[in-house]
Amino acid sequence: MAAVESTMLPLDHEAPAFSLPDPAGNVHTLESGHAASLVMFICNHCPFVKHVADELAAIGRDYAGADVQIRAINSNDIAAYPADGPDAMREEAARRGYEFPYLLDEDQSVAKAYRAACTPDFFVFDGELKLVYRGQLDGSRPSNDVPVTGADLRAAIDSVLAGVRPPAEQSPSIGCNIKWKPGNAPEYFG
Numbered sequence: 001m002a003a004v005e006s007t008m009l010p011l012d013h014e015a016p017a018f019s020l021p022d023p024a025g026n027v028h029t030l031e032s033g034h035a036a037s038l039v040m041f042i043c044n045h046c047p048f049v050k051h052v053a054d055e056l057a058a059i060g061r062d063y064a065g066a067d068v069q070i071r072a073i074n075s076n077d078i079a080a081y082p083a084d085g086p087d088a089m090r091e092e093a094a095r096r097g098y099e100f101p102y103l104l105d106e107d108q109s110v111a112k113a114y115r116a117a118c119t120p121d122f123f124v125f126d127g128e129l130k131l132v133y134r135g136q137l138d139g140s141r142p143s144n145d146v147p148v149t150g151a152d153l154r155a156a157i158d159s160v161l162a163g164v165r166p167p168a169e170q171s172p173s174i175g176c177n178i179k180w181k182p183g184n185a186p187e188y189f190g
Helices: 049-063 086-096 109-114 152-159
Strands: 019-021 027-029 034-040 069-075 101-106 121-125 133-134 174-178
Touching: 019 101, 027 133, 034 109, 034 152, 049 069, 049 086, 049 152, 049 174, 121 152, 133 152
Parallel strands: 034 069, 069 101
Antiparallel strands: 019 027, 034 121, 121 133
8 A cells, every 4th residue: 555645735725615515415515613723635445535434534523513524535536446436435424424514526527626645634724714734634544553543634633623724744645546546646756
């Protein structure tokens, strides 16, 4: 399993707008007016995402009562990776207990706008939809014995909710590369 690091989009970058469907066809956007917003790029088949998926569900539950909007986005090429298609996304969301919308970026334009490179890839925005955190969930990886806690991501969200900017030094997320459609890989992906 080849690991890819996130591109670390510059801090203070404005959240790119999107309008994406969930597997049932309901369209979701990233709305202003929330204290914090979490956008994460995930998929069903990646071992890095599988390793942390229960913690992602826990984050969704734990912040459900807070002023945090959460959007999970799957940008993989579903023709080449049918295990990441809408039916499988619906099943995965139900099985894991995701309480946030799990959206399909079929043309991969949203992944490109966020400069997403891997699954999982995490982006936290403040109340003005300015990027304040892009980095890892925590130090756990499928290949190490570090427990999955979500510590880094939770600390960033908690800071924003407390009106404090997270520290600028952040560790990149690591995961499987986004599965780009043929000829669609962005220049930043290398």
